[in-house]
Amino acid sequence: MHTPPSDDLATLDTGDSAPRPAEPGAPRRAASPWRGRVMAAGLILAALNLRPAVTSLGPLLEEVRADLGMSGTVAGVLTSVPAACFALFGFTAPRLARRWGPVAVVCAGLAAIAAGLLLRPLAGGTVAFLAASALALAGIAVSNVLMPVIVKRWFPDRVGSMTGLYSMGLSLGTAASAAVTVPMTEALGGSWRTGLGVWALLAAVALVAWLFLARDRTSGSRADGAEATRTEAGRTDADAPATAESVAAAETAAPADGPAIRITRSPLAWAMAVFFGFQATAAYISMGWMPQIFRDAGVSASTSGLLLAVMMAMGVPLAFVLPRIAARLRHQGVLVVILGVFGLTGYAGLWLAPAGGAWAWALLLGIANCAFPLALTMIGMRTRTHAGVVRLSAFAQSVGYLLSIPGPLLVGVLYQHSGGWGQPIALMAGFMVPQIIAGVLAGRDRTLEDES
Numbered sequence: 001m002h003t004p005p006s007d008d009l010a011t012l013d014t015g016d017s018a019p020r021p022a023e024p025g026a027p028r029r030a031a032s033p034w035r036g037r038v039m040a041a042g043l044i045l046a047a048l049n050l051r052p053a054v055t056s057l058g059p060l061l062e063e064v065r066a067d068l069g070m071s072g073t074v075a076g077v078l079t080s081v082p083a084a085c086f087a088l089f090g091f092t093a094p095r096l097a098r099r100w101g102p103v104a105v106v107c108a109g110l111a112a113i114a115a116g117l118l119l120r121p122l123a124g125g126t127v128a129f130l131a132a133s134a135l136a137l138a139g140i141a142v143s144n145v146l147m148p149v150i151v152k153r154w155f156p157d158r159v160g161s162m163t164g165l166y167s168m169g170l171s172l173g174t175a176a177s178a179a180v181t182v183p184m185t186e187a188l189g190g191s192w193r194t195g196l197g198v199w200a201l202l203a204a205v206a207l208v209a210w211l212f213l214a215r216d217r218t219s220g221s222r223a224d225g226a227e228a229t230r231t232e233a234g235r236t237d238a239d240a241p242a243t244a245e246s247v248a249a250a251e252t253a254a255p256a257d258g259p260a261i262r263i264t265r266s267p268l269a270w271a272m273a274v275f276f277g278f279q280a281t282a283a284y285i286s287m288g289w290m291p292q293i294f295r296d297a298g299v300s301a302s303t304s305g306l307l308l309a310v311m312m313a314m315g316v317p318l319a320f321v322l323p324r325i326a327a328r329l330r331h332q333g334v335l336v337v338i339l340g341v342f343g344l345t346g347y348a349g350l351w352l353a354p355a356g357g358a359w360a361w362a363l364l365l366g367i368a369n370c371a372f373p374l375a376l377t378m379i380g381m382r383t384r385t386h387a388g389v390v391r392l393s394a395f396a397q398s399v400g401y402l403l404s405i406p407g408p409l410l411v412g413v414l415y416q417h418s419g420g421w422g423q424p425i426a427l428m429a430g431f432m433v434p435q436i437i438a439g440v441l442a443g444r445d446r447t448l449e450d451e452s
Contacts, residue, residue, distance in 0.1 A: 039154050040165065042213050043147065045206035046106060047169030049113055050144050052177035052199045053136040054082050054284075055312060058291040059182045059305035063192040068126050076412020078130060079288025080405045083280060085137035086144070087401035093145035102146040102153075107210045109146075112139025114203035121193035167373070171315040178291075179309030182302040263395045266451045268382055271442035272375070272396040275336070277403030278435035279371035282343065285428055286311055286369060288408050290362075293421050297354035307362040314366030315373070322370060323377040332378055336371070336439030340432050343368030347429040351422065371435070378442055388448045407431065 057064065057078075065075055096105045116136025123129035147166060155162040177199065185195025263269050290311065291304040299307070326332045346364030349357050379393050411424045418424070 036155075039213065040162065042206075042209050043151065043162065043166050044169040045209050046110065046143060046147060047166045048173035048176075049110065049203045049206050050140050050147075050170050051174035051287075051312075052202065053113065053117055053133065053140060054287050055174050055308065056177040056181040056196055056199055057133075058287055058289070058308055059178060059301055060185065060192040060195055061288070061292055062295060062301075064129070064196075067192065068123070068129055070126055072412045072416030073409070074126055074412075075288075076409040076415075078133065079284060079408035079412065081130065081133055082137050082140075082287075083284050083401050083404040083408075085134055086141045087398055087405070089138040089141035091398055093142040096142060097146055102150055103210070103214045106143050106146055106150065107207065107214050109139040109141075109143035110203055110207040110210055112136065113143070114200050114207055115139075117200035117203055118197060121197035167319045168316055171312060171319060174287075174315070175309040175313040178287075178312055179306050182305045186302070263391050263448075266448060268442065268446060268448055268451060269392055269395050270399075271438050272379060272382065272392060273399035274403065274438035275371075275378075275435060275442050276375045276396045276400030278431050278438065279369070279375055280400055280404035281407035281431055282428065282435070283369050283372065284404060285408050285411055286365060289411055289415075289424070290365075293350065293354060293425075294358055296421060297358070299355055299358055303358075307358055310359065310362045311366035311369060314363070315370055318367065318370040319373045322374050326374055326377045327381065330445040332374065332381070332443035333440035334443075335374055336436055336443055339368050339371050339374065340436035340439070343432045344429055347425055347432070351425045351429075354421070368432075371439070375439075378439075382442065382446070383448045385449060392448050 061075060061078075064070065070078070093105065096108075100108075113136045116132050116134070116139065120129060120132035120136065123132055151162045151166060181195050184198060185192060188194045188198065287308070291301075291308050294304040294307055295301060322335065326335055329335070342364045346361045346368060349361040349364070354361070375396075379396055383392050410427060414424045414427060415421065
């Protein structure tokens with residue numbers, strides 16, 4: 001079985017708050033409450049580091065461009081790098097996990113994040129800055145893919161609650177980095193290099209915690225090797241801890257539980273991929289360009305960062321609410337349309353009065369960007385088997401991230417050549433139309449297996 005390249009495992013639990021039993025052969029939750037709390041803290045620390053490399057840059061993009069001599073087109077390339085890295089490096093995560101174990105790969109990912117964030121402020125030119133950013137984003141990509149797998153293995157009877165905790169940490173890190181980067185930069189002397197580089201400290205703290213977890217689980221594997229062997233043979237033990245080795249073995253050895261599906265010939269799979277791609281496009285345009293839009297309208301740099309934080313913070317409560325509502329509906333298209341209307345209204349306001357109604361537009365666009373947890377939920381609901389959800393998630397998210405790459409770049413090109421934000425905002429609003437259409441098609445009450 002191949003591990004899906006993102007948070008799709010979490011979607012299997014969004015519709016039911018009751019604990020579910022572990023899969024046969026899956027390691028159980030840690031025996032001691034102390035170990036469980038340490039693991040939960042490790043999850044939160046990792047989640048906090050999965051977006052600051054992206055959202056800390058937006059509020060300081062103007063200073064970075066001026067210092068490094070970036071054109072609007074090059075800045076657009078920079079805002080497209082996250083989606084490209086998530087699509088390319090995330091695809092390698094399952095293979096790396098089978099070779100080294102998911103915990104070791106997450107540790108390596110956190111090390112790459114810390115190194116990239118530390119090297120980025122030292123860059124003397126655009127190429128070095130892009131390379132350091134790509135290093136950090138590669139670490140984010142592999143960690144983002146494997147975190148839901150680790151949640152599933154470490155907390156098999158609390159997937160919903162622990163996924164919610166992980167999602168909350170991710171949203172909190174996203175919003176906090178957008179909100180505090182500018183004030184922190186000013187407090188530390190005003191250099192963008194210091195303001196961006198300080199986030200490497202948070203990644204270093206998470207890395208230390210995960211090195212401890214990796215060592216603890218390696219020790220556990222030696223102590224519980226015989227029990228893990230019996231567990232993998234089908235005899236489970238409620239107190240057997242998951243080890244890096246047993247997780248990797250389980251992922252490699254688990255058989256497919258559904259028929260072979262020609263995913264590239266599935267209309268449902270393509271609808272999901274297009275929906276996922278356009279919602280990702282909107283998210284990365286927002287993270288990369290929204291602070292600049294507000295700043296060009298006369299809003300201060302610190303307030304622009306706060307506005308981006310408001311947009312990102314909407315994901316904290318709605319990530320819990322939307323999946324539960326979606327699970328109760330036979331057709332999720334109505335939610336897709338509602339989010340799309342919020343987005344179109346926000347873009348219209350941003351075009352008419354970007355500064356006057358800035359807080360309202362940030363709120364509306366923040367709600368619209370919550371199509372991400374809805375997309376993950378729909379992936380889980382559009383399949384009947386575990387093999388099906390793996391295939392659909394892998395296809396929808398890999399293709400979706402690839403589709404999202406040109407969006408931020410096109411915004412940068414239009415901004416540079418038009419000299420204003422009218423055309424780029426119109427393009428952003430135009431992206432909402434195929435997102436709504438694809439989401440309505442993907443939200444219909446059918447499954448991938450029905451098309452096989």
